[in-house]
Amino acid sequence: MIKIITTIHEMKGIIKSKKAQGKTVGFVPTMGYLHEGHTSLVKWAKEENDIVVVSIFVNPTQFGVNEDYDVYPRDLERDQMLSEEAGAEYIFHPTVAEMYPNGYQTYVEVFGITDKLCGASRPGHFRGVTTVVNKLFQIVAPHRAYFGLKDAQQVAVIEKMVRELNMDVEIVPCPIVREADGLAMSSRNVNLSPIDRQSALILSQSLMKAKEMIQAGNVEAKEIQRAIENKIAEESAVAVDYIKIVDFTNLEEIDVIKGRVLIALAAKVGNVRLIDNIIMEA
Amino acid sequence: MIKIITTIHEMKGIIKSKKAQGKTVGFVPTMGYLHEGHTSLVKWAKEENDIVVVSIFVNPTQFGVNEDYDVYPRDLERDQMLSEEAGAEYIFHPTVAEMYPNGYQTYVEVFGITDKLCGASRPGHFRGVTTVVNKLFQIVAPHRAYFGLKDAQQVAVIEKMVRELNMDVEIVPCPIVREADGLAMSSRNVNLSPIDRQSALILSQSLMKAKEMIQAGNVEAKEIQRAIENKIAEESAVAVDYIKIVDFTNLEEIDVIKGRVLIALAAKVGNVRLIDNIIMEA
The missing domain is CATH 3.40.50.620 (HUPs)
Known part of the structure; x- marks a missing residue:
């Protein structure tokens, strides 16, 4: 017990x-x-x-x-x-x-x-x-x-x-644990309305897209960041706070994907602030 | 060894x-x-x-x-x-x-x-x-x-x-350890010139005077503080930074000597900053 x-x-x-x-x-x-x-x-x-x-x-x-x-x-x-x-x-x-x-x-x-x-x-x-x-x-x-x-x-x-x-x-x-549909687990998810919860899926989807681009050989941080931005823009209910591509050891922004890279974002979905990220070794 | x-x-x-x-x-x-x-x-x-x-x-x-x-x-x-x-x-x-x-x-x-x-x-x-x-x-x-x-x-x-x-x-x-003449031991004492070292004695002497006043029944912090100030003023080479009478637990200034009281001072003697204090239970 x-x-x-x-x-x-x-x-x-x-x-x-x-x-x-x-x-x-x-x-x-x-x-x-x-x-x-x-x-x-x-x-x-x-x-x-x-x-x-x-x-x-x-x-x-x-x-x-x-x-x-x-x-x-x-x-x-x-x-x-x-x-x-x-x-x-x-x-x-x-x-x-x-x-x-x-x-x-x-x-x-x-x-x-x-x-x-x-x-x-x-x-x-x-x-x-x-x-x-x-x-x-x-x-x-x-x-x-x-x-x-x-x-x-x-x-x-x-x-x-x-x-x-x-x-x-x-x-x-x-490692991050995700729901079956990709939403990163968070205690705050319970505060999402059903519609907002659906909109929030764009966050993990945009990161998956970034991952694919990097795996396909794209090393331009600016291009990847823009692709994430454009993807999230598809959901009008999601207000981006930041999308950053940084070196994981010092969190400094980088131009070229290399080493241990953190792609991190934060956004408000309804009244709920959510964060998500992926870490890639390149 | x-x-x-x-x-x-x-x-x-x-x-x-x-x-x-x-x-x-x-x-x-x-x-x-x-x-x-x-x-x-x-x-x-x-x-x-x-x-x-x-x-x-x-x-x-x-x-x-x-x-x-x-x-x-x-x-x-x-x-x-x-x-x-x-x-x-x-x-x-x-x-x-x-x-x-x-x-x-x-x-x-x-x-x-x-x-x-x-x-x-x-x-x-x-x-x-x-x-x-x-x-x-x-x-x-x-x-x-x-x-x-x-x-x-x-x-x-x-x-x-x-x-x-x-x-x-x-x-x-x-407890503070003092030289035979009352000067509180400090690694910085070595930077005092012989004349300044002599002037510095006024610090511990002023605290001894405060101690006597309190032991004689004076509980007015302002009067004791003034007595310390006046005593130190006898030495023109000593520039007071502060003289404070405070409660030892929170270092708040007090008007009446009561409980565990810290009488603390700091002063420059020549180029050397010295501190000294006494703690009294009243």
Whole structure:
């Protein structure tokens, strides 16, 4: 039976005793409302570690003032069932006051790569992410932590934080999980109307088109970007925030497809902001 | 024989193997040019832990552009001897490139209490301190870390960082060590001319006067502050930066002496910036 832990003190105590028994700890940080993307992370974690902890915490510091913190979907009971099925032993589910007590004022920030892509549209977002992940890594002290590549920039930012702060945790990036029709799994998908959900398919379709162009030998980033733009323009309900073709290590835009390339996009479909991407080795 | 470790990788390996043997680790982070203040920290650390690590790293990110990074005194051989005499087993002495490799961009910052006292005169200083101490805590992973109360604000800031980021290290604040004539020990004292060194005595003398006033029952912070100001004004070579009477927990200025009170001052004597303080329980 999976256990729900709500205090930092208790979570630390459990980890300490498990480690004293020589157990390895895998960690899957989430904001809850789990989907198959999350449960695939739990399954990876379970394969590589003795104990798996899933955190469920809708982190207020990573939402902007006009963003969807209040309507972010929540369903702890369902999350509990899905985490258990996927193999987790513990859910860490603290309150906001437990994580950010009165007078809280300490932040961890990665500069530079956080100004690009989603960081450009969401000032302060990544500072919230790195701060909460840093705290969670101190609390859960995992050997390995699992992140989905749908948030590719988040993976790059957290890898940089861990490396630069000399933290002892291995970051394991895991592939995007998609619905049968190609839509990248996201907790926010539930907020899409049926019509908007249909329109949203253009996002993954445009990325598939880009993939085909590259596989056919096109190395011109500008041409590929334009093809994605034109494809998405077919759906009037989709408002592009950005479409970027960047080097995955530093998120700098590139002209020629070469090395490990991230093609990332963000768009609003109705009131819902969605992101999607592909990573190609060329 | 004390060992000097220069790479993060080797330092982490040593700590891991010592902890696997059940040893406790005490840590004394310094910028080197050790004096009796530092060696008293090493002795405390040695009494409470199996292994003591002293770090010696003049941290560029905590110096402002017009500050004394270039002339900050350095003498590794002497530091090595003093650390060994005091009971340390290891010196961690990385290069700047080892701690801040090319493209480094991750910072840890405590807001609020870092704007006061020395933080007001040295913008960015405490961000450099919390960043390097956070990194050092990840590398040395000590059970206990020892800090001198001469940098009382630094102690308060680091305690807040450790608490708010849920770090597993006990911060042990240790009393100021003074020369026979009352001057608080500082690596910067060596940069004082003989005449300025004499003038600098007014700092500790003014604090002793404040202490006497409080012990005689005076609880008016304004009166005590004025008495310190007047005392220091006797020395024309001393230019006060600030004299503050604050609550030690939040560094907020107070009107009435009550609870745990920090009386802190900073002043330039010649070209050398000195700080001193007393903490009183009232």
